[in-house]
Amino acid sequence: xxxxxxxxxxxxxxxxxxxxxxxxxxxxxxxxxxxxxxxxxxxxxxxxxxxxxxxxxxxxxxxxxxxxxxxxxxxxxxxxxxxxxxxxxxxxxxxxxxxxxxxxxxxxxxxxxxxx
Ligand SMILES: [Zn+2]
Ligand SMILES: [Zn+2]
Numbered sequence: 001x002x003x004x005x006x007x008x009x010x011x012x013x014x015x016x017x018x019x020x021x022x023x024x025x026x027x028x029x030x031x032x033x034x035x036x037x038x039x040x041x042x043x044x045x046x047x048x049x050x051x052x053x054x055x056x057x058x059x060x061x062x063x064x065x066x067x068x069x070x071x072x073x074x075x076x077x078x079x080x081x082x083x084x085x086x087x088x089x090x091x092x093x094x095x096x097x098x099x100x101x102x103x104x105x106x107x108x109x110x111x112x113x114x115x116x
Pocket of ligand 2: 031032033034041074075076077078079
């Protein structure tokens with residue numbers, strides 16, 4: 001993850017990303033989330049629909065970063081909202097996994113010892 005974060009920083013600071021971002025905002029100058037509900041708000045952020053850091057290899061991360069189909073023009077408000085929701089889901093998923101592990105642990109405690 002640390003290695004991925006460094007890569008992400010590097011990608012975000014690259015000229016290629018600045019150009020990708022600029023051309024995306026030129027193509028879609030309006031917030032795409034607001035647009036879906038018929039509102040016209042200027043976009044100022046280019047968001048990655050699938051997180052760049054979810055790539056398993058550097059190549060995948062680069063693809064996710066620059067793929068035009070993985071980009072969304074958003075206003076700051078919608079961008080913050082998406083990331084809040086994402087954080088929430090991640091936390092919920094994390095708690096769900098923790099509960100599953102606890103259940104397995106408890107059931108192992110209750111299971112009769114096969115070795116006698
Ligand atoms: Zn984003
Ligand atoms: Zn918006």
